[in-house]
Amino acid sequence: MLEELPTERTRLLDNLGRVRREVGPITPELSDAVADRMNIRRGEVHEVVSFYSFLQVPTDAVRVCIGPVCDCLGARNLLAREHERADGAPVIPVECLGHCDIAPVLMRGDRVEPGVTRRTNQGSVLGLHEPDSTEYAAFRDLPASEEIVAELKASGLAGYGGAGFPTGVKWEALAGEPTPRYVIVNADEGEPGTIKDRYVMELRPHLMLEGMLIAMRFAEAREGFIYLREEYATARARLLRALAELRETGLLEDRTIELVIGAGAYICGEETAMLESMEGRRGMPRLKPPFPSQVGYLGRPTLINNVETLAHIPAILARGGEWYAGLGANGATGVRLWSLSGAVREPGCYEAPNGSTLRELIDGYAGGASEEIGAIVPGGAASGILPPDALDVPLTRDTLREWEAGVGSAGVQVFPKRYSPLRLLAETMRFFAEESCQKCTPCRIGNRGMHHLVEELGHGRAVMPRRQAEEWLDAMVQTSICGLGQGAPFPMRNAFRYWPELFAPLGDPEAAAPSG
Amino acid sequence: MERMPGVVEFTLDGKTVAAPEGELLVHAAARHGVFIPTLCHDDKLDPYGGCRMCVVGVEGSPRPLPACATRVRQGLVVSTNSNVPQFRRTLTEMLLVEHLNPDPGGRPNELLDMAEEFGAEAPFMLPDAKREPYDDRNKLMGYDPDACILCARCVRYTQEVMQCSALSLEGRGPDARIVPTHGFSWLDTECELCGGCLSSCPTGAIYEKFEEGTERPESGLEKVKTTCTYCGVGCQVDLNVDPATKRIVKVTSDPTYLPNEGNLCVKGRFAFNFVHHPDRLTDPLVRGEDGELHPTTWEHALQVAAGGLNQVKEEHGSQSIGVLASARLTMEENFLIQKLARTAIETNSIHSCEAT
Numbered sequence: 001m002l003e004e005l006p007t008e009r010t011r012l013l014d015n016l017g018r019v020r021r022e023v024g025p026i027t028p029e030l031s032d033a034v035a036d037r038m039n040i041r042r043g044e045v046h047e048v049v050s051f052y053s054f055l056q057v058p059t060d061a062v063r064v065c066i067g068p069v070c071d072c073l074g075a076r077n078l079l080a081r082e083h084e085r086a087d088g089a090p091v092i093p094v095e096c097l098g099h100c101d102i103a104p105v106l107m108r109g110d111r112v113e114p115g116v117t118r119r120t121n122q123g124s125v126l127g128l129h130e131p132d133s134t135e136y137a138a139f140r141d142l143p144a145s146e147e148i149v150a151e152l153k154a155s156g157l158a159g160y161g162g163a164g165f166p167t168g169v170k171w172e173a174l175a176g177e178p179t180p181r182y183v184i185v186n187a188d189e190g191e192p193g194t195i196k197d198r199y200v201m202e203l204r205p206h207l208m209l210e211g212m213l214i215a216m217r218f219a220e221a222r223e224g225f226i227y228l229r230e231e232y233a234t235a236r237a238r239l240l241r242a243l244a245e246l247r248e249t250g251l252l253e254d255r256t257i258e259l260v261i262g263a264g265a266y267i268c269g270e271e272t273a274m275l276e277s278m279e280g281r282r283g284m285p286r287l288k289p290p291f292p293s294q295v296g297y298l299g300r301p302t303l304i305n306n307v308e309t310l311a312h313i314p315a316i317l318a319r320g321g322e323w324y325a326g327l328g329a330n331g332a333t334g335v336r337l338w339s340l341s342g343a344v345r346e347p348g349c350y351e352a353p354n355g356s357t358l359r360e361l362i363d364g365y366a367g368g369a370s371e372e373i374g375a376i377v378p379g380g381a382a383s384g385i386l387p388p389d390a391l392d393v394p395l396t397r398d399t400l401r402e403w404e405a406g407v408g409s410a411g412v413q414v415f416p417k418r419y420s421p422l423r424l425l426a427e428t429m430r431f432f433a434e435e436s437c438q439k440c441t442p443c444r445i446g447n448r449g450m451h452h453l454v455e456e457l458g459h460g461r462a463v464m465p466r467r468q469a470e471e472w473l474d475a476m477v478q479t480s481i482c483g484l485g486q487g488a489p490f491p492m493r494n495a496f497r498y499w500p501e502l503f504a505p506l507g508d509p510e511a512a513a514p515s516g
Numbered sequence: 517m518e519r520m521p522g523v524v525e526f527t528l529d530g531k532t533v534a535a536p537e538g539e540l541l542v543h544a545a546a547r548h549g550v551f552i553p554t555l556c557h558d559d560k561l562d563p564y565g566g567c568r569m570c571v572v573g574v575e576g577s578p579r580p581l582p583a584c585a586t587r588v589r590q591g592l593v594v595s596t597n598s599n600v601p602q603f604r605r606t607l608t609e610m611l612l613v614e615h616l617n618p619d620p621g622g623r624p625n626e627l628l629d630m631a632e633e634f635g636a637e638a639p640f641m642l643p644d645a646k647r648e649p650y651d652d653r654n655k656l657m658g659y660d661p662d663a664c665i666l667c668a669r670c671v672r673y674t675q676e677v678m679q680c681s682a683l684s685l686e687g688r689g690p691d692a693r694i695v696p697t698h699g700f701s702w703l704d705t706e707c708e709l710c711g712g713c714l715s716s717c718p719t720g721a722i723y724e725k726f727e728e729g730t731e732r733p734e735s736g737l738e739k740v741k742t743t744c745t746y747c748g749v750g751c752q753v754d755l756n757v758d759p760a761t762k763r764i765v766k767v768t769s770d771p772t773y774l775p776n777e778g779n780l781c782v783k784g785r786f787a788f789n790f791v792h793h794p795d796r797l798t799d800p801l802v803r804g805e806d807g808e809l810h811p812t813t814w815e816h817a818l819q820v821a822a823g824g825l826n827q828v829k830e831e832h833g834s835q836s837i838g839v840l841a842s843a844r845l846t847m848e849e850n851f852l853i854q855k856l857a858r859t860a861i862e863t864n865s866i867h868s869c870e871a872t
Contacts, residue, residue: 028698035681042706043674043681043697050686265688282685287565287585438666438685438692439566445610448642448690464639468609475606478579478599479568486579 119348443485621723
């Protein structure tokens with residue numbers, strides 16, 4: 001089998017995944033064998049193997065999600081039960097599996113338990129209730145590049161992966177860059193509480209592929225890649241089928257689209273970490289600038305978009321940017337998919353206007369709260385933690401800025417009053433610490449330090465004064481390399497602000513730190 | 517005034533200064549008297565920007581940028597004031613909260629120096645700071661993971677300079693560690709025990725294993741610069757001598773030294789014990805009438821050697837003599853010996869065992 005493995009460095013992750021599936025968990029011997037076959041130094045292959053969560057565990061491992069929503073709904077009991085059951089397959093806790101709508105959840109091999117049920121609505125843009133089709137009408141009738149940029153700008157479409165960068169500006173930035181260029185779809189959805197890209201790929205993969213094809217033609221890219229997280233087995237099967245159907249239409253022409261499967265690392269959703277991962281190295285973010293639109297995959301200009309973002313583009317081009325912009329509420333533009341999970345009656349993924357309030361989303365789509373609400377995470381781990389007072393605030397970038405929070409990936413997690421904000425905060429900081437790539441000091445140690453601080457607060461102990469903790473958070477925001485470390489402090493800052501009584505042991509926020 | 521080609525002007529803490537375009541900011545600032553601290557930076561390695569100690573304010577950038585990875589360009593406006601000192605202190609505190617053993621082997625620890633300079637102390641120790649101890653059966657290098665700050669200089673040194681696989685940055689999250697590949701003994705990796713990783717380590721986590729009873733902090737040793745005697749490359753080394761015993765305790769080299777730029781091999785760095793070996797010849801010896809070797813002066817010894825060579829040359833001709841030079845000679849010494857062979861002995865039969 002070793003002789004069959006391709007030897008380009010970009011194939012390393014793929015090769016390791018194949019060896020894991022066909023031979024078994026990557027042992028030092030297998031790691032060295034792959035290294036020797038591919039003529040890569042053994043140490044570097046070991047670095048890559050050990051970076052990901054899954055390459056050293058068997059494919060039949062039981063993966064129990066301990067994301068915040070699952071934790072709130074009994075994941076620790078599930079984990080204990082599975083450990084007791086122990087029928088030979090190893091049981092490992094993993095961060096968000098992206099099935100928060102059926103939490104608590106686990107994966108036995110590739111199978112999700114409990115069985116997948118998808119609650120969604122028709123919406124006016126994505127139509128997740130409609131059958132998927134290979135019509136590709138918007139792609140067949142594509143306007144000139146300048147017009148595409150103009151429509152995207154008029155639509156107000158901004159990346160739905162979490163960073164919210166205006167898509168039209170991102171596409172325009174690529175225009176002056178030399179060819180060859182690449183297009184990559186970021187399908188490494190891993191933000192706790194976020195299930196929307198999975199819904200798109202499972203229900204309307206052709207919508208995303210059409211957006212991707214438009215991006216490829218716009219970028220004059222021959223090669224496109226979809227970087228999909230390993231945990232999304234159903235989405236993988238649907239995408240492979242959709243790709244085969246797309247090939248049959250002939251619309252691909254001389255272009256190729258390839259599926260790259262991750263191996264369990266949240267950080268690989270950060271676009272430069274993703275590029276490193278695809279190039280066969282550890283998924284550690286690059287220093288920016290330069291940005292991927294200038295120096296991306298294999299050093300070439302690269303357009304990277306999130307799954308959902310691309311899925312909106314056919315409708316925008318078919319019906320116009322202005323029409324799309326007008327769909328928003330409370331001064332925001334357009335619609336998006338909101339993942340609603342936790343203490344709601346009908347958790348699921350719903351298309352609703354940008355600028356909706358939390359109450360509108362919870363009551364209007366998710367069937368209302370199932371318990372008294374204690375805290376809400378509006379859009380993924382780094383988006384912040386809001387008190388029930390925020391229920392009527394329109395969820396836009398500008399309004400949430402006043403709350404020191406963000407819309408992020410729109411993964412709205414509703415936590416009941418019985419779930420302590422301190423526990424939520426501890427789980428959140430533990431998550432960041434676990435998923436930190438460990439390259440930069442503020443993220444590597446800051447997150448572990450904050451996790452320790454919150455854990456100790458639970459026992460009524462203060463590990464450092466409040467003022468010093470804020471200096472740490474400031475250093476994390478300002479000096480971390482990527483969004484993980486830069487964003488991690490926001491839930492902490494929110495908790496300081498909205499639940500000040502929990503932090504009383506840390507003392508007066510104004511008192512000088514001992515080092516200051 | 518016209519700018520010189522390739523030279524740009526930029527602003528450093530309010531002063532306009534000049535530097536070659538593209539020079540790393542950390543170097544340009546140092547030449548203009550602004551020292552920017554670094555831990556993960558090593559001139560021999562590609563910029564990494566991991567430890568973040570060197571972040572500086574750069575106008576137009578929403579966040580401070582690492583001076584070790586930012587290149588100077590025309591009009592750059594750089595500030596090391598404002599909140600930069602606070603970042604340095606906080607980042608140092610962070611590194612200290614898992615720095616369980618700051619002095620495993622007596623090597624200098626730059627992190628502790630910075631802690632002192634910035635007045636930083638660890639507010640607590642992380643409960644998961646303890647890393648699995650690493651015990652290696654090799655006799656030359658030790659490694660204490662509890663002194664490691666994960667700057668990865670050692671790993672990058674092995675990959676970028678030595679092109680070997682001796683060390684890996686393993687894992688992710690709190691379990692991440694630096695370890696000889698797969699956690700094996702160095703002797704079971706591609707490691708040649710050159711000790712380059714050790715020389716690159718800013719905290720002394722990788723250190724020389726000393727001969728029993730010779731442990732001493734590097735700062736207490738006297739450095740004697742000399743040329744390594746092991747081969748013709750002529751590496752410049754510092755013999756680190758214990759002033760009390762006058763014995764060599766370790767060998768180091770400096771990145772500014774040519775031709776080796778601070779790099780050494782296993783022999784140059786670790787195989788210095790012959791210097792103090794009791795069997796080592798310290799005087800020339802000449803065999804006497806009694807058939808035994810006797811100490812003598814260099815003058816006498818050379819006369820005896822020259823006399824012998826001359827006698828052979830007279831009796832059998834110069835072509836009866838061949839010269840075999842040691843591989844341990846320097847290029848200059850090899851030049852001299854061929855000169856001796858060709859002009860004094862008058863033979864062209866010269867060889868060095870380096871050629872085989």
